[in-house]
Amino acid sequence: MLRDYREEDADAIVRVARAAFAEFEPHFSDWPLFTANVAKMPQLARTGEIIVAEDGGEIAGAVAYIGPRAPKPAFFDPAWPVIRMLVVDPGARGKGIGRQLTEECLRRAERDQAQAIALHTTTIMTVALPMYLRMGFVRSGEAPDILGVPYAVYVKSLA
Template identity: 85%
Template sequence: MLRDYQPVDAEAIRRVALAAFAQFEQDFSDWPLFTTNVAKMPELAKTGEIIVAEDSDQIVGAVAYIGPQAPKPAFFDPAWPVIRMLVVDPAARGKGIGRQLTEECLRRAERDQAPVIALHTTPIMTVALPMYLRMGFARVREAPDILGVSYAVYVKSLG
């Protein structure tokens, strides 16, 4: 079940985000700094909408939808809505939760009458990146590396 984030969800979101990224510990040059930033995921609710996935009353995933014109990193066009921090608890993977969360972001972009939606990701994310490509996202340019890991910007046309 998907629903909008509530402030009471902050700790569960942090836990899921940290668990979701744990497999990448060897990839980032400064893991403590990276996890400090991952743990700030609930703060994205200040500039966007966090969507929460629940299974049996447990939060098992989340994503932030940052709408058109909302503040976002400079490597994105300011007019684009952006998908940020898609996370799924490792114990809940393989159930389509990531796809459901991404599809909800697409619905919100359409609600906002955006012609495209964007995200940035990295080839080390061997489940997420192929899912985005299957959903119609295409790589448009490099994004700045994050602690030694290369990233790129992907965009999907809507409508």
């Protein structure tokens, strides 16, 4: 079940985010800094909409949808809505939760009459990146490395 984020979800989505990214620890040059940034996920609710996925009454995933007029990093076109921090608890993987969260972001982009939606990710994300490509996202350029890990921008046309 998908629903909008509530303030009382903050600790649970930070726990899920840390668990979701744990497998990537060897790739980042400063893991404590990376996890400190991951723990800021609830702050994305200030400029965007966090969507929460529940499975059996527990928070199993979350994603932030940053709308077309909201502030975002300069490597994104300001007119694009952006998908940020898609996370799924490792114990809940394989149930389509990541895809459902992404599809909800696409619905919100259409609601906002956006012509395209974007995200940035990396090739080390061997589940997420292929899912985005299957869903029609296309690599459109580079994004700054994050602590030694190369990232790129992917865009899906909605027009």
